Amino acid sequence: xxxxxxxxxxxxxxxxxxxxxxxxxxxxxxxxxxxxxxxxxxxxxxxxxxxxxxxxxxxxxxxxxxxxxxxxxxxxxxxxxxxxxxxxxxxxxxxxxxxxxxxxxxxxxxxxxxxxxxxxxxxxxxxxxxxxxxxxxxxxxxxxxxxxxxxxxxxxxxxxxxxxxxxxxxxxxxxxxxxxxxxxxxxxxxxxxxxxxxxxxxxxxxxxxxxxxxxxxxxxxxxxxxxxxxxxxxxxxxxxxxxxxxxxxxxxxxxxxxxxxxxxxxxxxxxxxxxxxxxxxxxxxxxxxxxxxxxxxxxxxxxxxxxxxxxxxxxxxxxxxxxxxxxxxxxxxxxxxxxxxxxxxxxxxxxxxxxxxxxxxxxxxxxxxxxxxxxxxxxxxxxxxxxxxxxxxxxxxxxxxxxxxxxxxxxxxxxxxxxxxxxxx
Amino acid sequence: xxxxxxxxxxxxxxxxxxxxxxxxxxxxxxxxxxxxxxxxxxxxxxxxxxxxxxxxxxxxxxxxxxxxxxxxxxxxxxxxxxxxxxxxxxxxxxxxxxxxxxxxxxxxxxxxxxxxxxxx
Numbered sequence: 218x219x220x221x222x223x224x225x226x227x228x229x230x231x232x233x234x235x236x237x238x239x240x241x242x243x244x245x246x247x248x249x250x251x252x253x254x255x256x257x258x259x260x261x262x263x264x265x266x267x268x269x270x271x272x273x274x275x276x277x278x279x280x281x282x283x284x285x286x287x288x289x290x291x292x293x294x295x296x297x298x299x300x301x302x303x304x305x306x307x308x309x310x311x312x313x314x315x316x317x318x319x320x321x322x323x324x325x326x327x328x329x330x331x332x333x334x335x336x337x338x339x340x341x342x343x344x345x346x347x348x349x350x351x352x353x354x355x356x357x358x359x360x361x362x363x364x365x366x367x368x369x370x371x372x373x374x375x376x377x378x379x380x381x382x383x384x385x386x387x388x389x390x391x392x393x394x395x396x397x398x399x400x401x402x403x404x405x406x407x408x409x410x411x412x413x414x415x416x417x418x419x420x421x422x423x424x425x426x427x428x429x430x431x432x433x434x435x436x437x438x439x440x441x442x443x444x445x446x447x448x449x450x451x452x453x454x455x456x457x458x459x460x461x462x463x464x465x466x467x468x469x470x471x472x473x474x475x476x477x478x479x480x481x482x483x484x485x486x487x488x489x490x491x492x493x494x495x496x497x498x499x500x501x502x503x504x505x506x507x508x509x510x511x512x513x514x515x516x517x518x519x520x521x522x523x524x525x526x527x528x529x530x531x532x533x534x535x536x537x538x539x540x541x542x543x544x545x546x547x548x549x550x551x552x553x554x555x556x557x558x559x560x561x562x563x564x565x566x567x568x569x570x571x572x573x574x575x576x577x578x579x580x581x582x583x584x585x586x587x588x589x590x591x592x593x594x595x596x597x598x599x600x601x602x603x604x605x606x607x608x609x610x611x612x613x614x615x616x617x618x619x620x621x622x623x624x625x626x627x628x629x630x631x632x633x634x635x636x637x638x639x640x641x642x
Numbered sequence: 643x644x645x646x647x648x649x650x651x652x653x654x655x656x657x658x659x660x661x662x663x664x665x666x667x668x669x670x671x672x673x674x675x676x677x678x679x680x681x682x683x684x685x686x687x688x689x690x691x692x693x694x695x696x697x698x699x700x701x702x703x704x705x706x707x708x709x710x711x712x713x714x715x716x717x718x719x720x721x722x723x724x725x726x727x728x729x730x731x732x733x734x735x736x737x738x739x740x741x742x743x744x745x746x747x748x749x750x751x752x753x754x755x756x757x758x759x760x761x762x
Contacts, residue, residue, distance in 0.1 A: 240689070242699070242701075242713065243685055243688070243689050243713075245713075246670060246685070246699075246712070246713030249710040249711060249712055249713065250669060250671050250713065252709060252710060253669070253671045253712070262680065262681075263671075263674075263680075263681045264681075265681075265682065266682030267681055267682070267685075268682075269682035270681070270682055270686060273686065274686075
């Protein structure tokens with residue numbers, strides 16, 4: 218066998234792995250058959266047909282398309298987040314490190330998860346992964362814009378010392394100055410949260426963790442609602458100085474109440490529904506564990522999606538507010554604000570982006586507890602039909618309940634005893 | 643099953659080749675030589691036929707010394723019935739086309755580049 222044939226055979230064996238397991242025999246068949254084809258052009262043509270088969274059955278066009286789309290999205294996000302020349306060296310180093318580590322996580326963690334836990338095996342899992350990727354990529358440039366604002370010189374000759382926070386708030390530098398450097402601890406914490414979110418969602422959507430597609434779909438929808446409501450309450454972080462007059466006084470109260478209710482009820486309901494749909498026949502012990510697992514996953518996904526939705530929308534709104542006069546006008550209902558008042562709001566909003574990091578930590582903790590309660594509620598022992606419980610209407614295919622005979626249950630029991638006596642006699 | 647548009651001319655050629663020896667296992671290269679199809683066309687057709695339960699496939703038990711095992715194919719009972727019906731219909735259609743072309747004033751129609759299969 219010539220060296221070129223050896224290389225072609227080895228490349229073929231490697232390429233065959235790209236084909237899904239159910240189709241791999243066919244790709245291997247083409248490669249095995251190539252040995253029977255006369256050497257030279259006929260054999261090369263035969264192998265070229267094998268490559269076409271692998272490309273078609275391995276859905277290579279789709280895979281390459283997704284890869285290119287991901288690369289373009291990552292490149293755009295990195296370009297937006299990459300520090301410009303006007304940024305100080307230390308702030309620039311922090312932003313560069315942030316971009317490089319986030320992109321490394323996005324590229325490396327899926328490969329690691331695939332090896333350890335298998336690929337995603339449902340449409341819901343793939344969509345959820347794609348959503349998390351889009352959210353993390355969108356947060357990158359928005360966060361960079363918000364972080365850079367504090368160090369940038371304000372527009373319109375505003376007296377920076379009016380906003381000197383160092384006396385009131387733990388030694389923060391004067392806005393608009395480049396002193397103080399980046400918050401390295403904060404950067405590392407945010408990267409840690411990003412890594413945790415990615416790892417958890419990749420694990421929960423992998424084949425071997427066995428989270429049902431219905432669990433992912435239910436909890437993602439509930440989380441999306443939760444995130445949208447939280448964003449409507451806090452579109453510019455949790456600081457009300459920045460959001461005023463977006464939501465004023467009692468106008469916000471129903472929305473705030475709804476956000477609190479949803480924070481607990483959305484994961485509870487998602488956990489209960491996920492557990493209810495989990496069926497493990499003939500083994501109550503395993504069924505309880507499986508339901509608890511589905512509930513746990515539902516809680517994490519629901520509150521994770523909720524926190525990430527609020528974060529990506531809130532951080533993006535803050536970044537747009539800092540960049541666009543139209544967004545500022547829209548946020549403040551076109552109220553005329555002095556340059557100084559506007560700068561104050563922008564400063565509070567950009568400082569308070571950290572609020573979203575806090576909800577990214579707190580929400581999943583609440584979510585797990587609420588969803589496990591929901592799963593426990595769905596898993597509770599139900600009263601048997603003959604135990605005297607009120608019971609519900611008969612389901613489809615169930616017999617209609619027989620009315621009790623006059624005299625109540627005692628007569629019916631007496632009749633049953635008499636019948637058994639007749640049988641035994 | 644058995645409608646005129648169900649199988650492409652290439653698929654009919656594969657069915658004709660397989661139905662020539664319905665009980666014998668055949669390998670890919672022999673089918674390619676008999677049908678004139680390239681591997682990139684032949685194998686997707688075999689895959690679709692196997693998915694529909696018309697072709698069964700297995701690996702060779704005892705390969706020749708120094709040779710890899712070969713993948714073998716033959717028609718299932720359903721496949722043989724479908725092939726017989728489809729090839730008979732293709733033959734009728736070919737005869738109709740020939741008769742139409744022979745009429746005075748009829749314009750000749752060109753095929754798709756694959757020879758019409760010969761029904762065994």
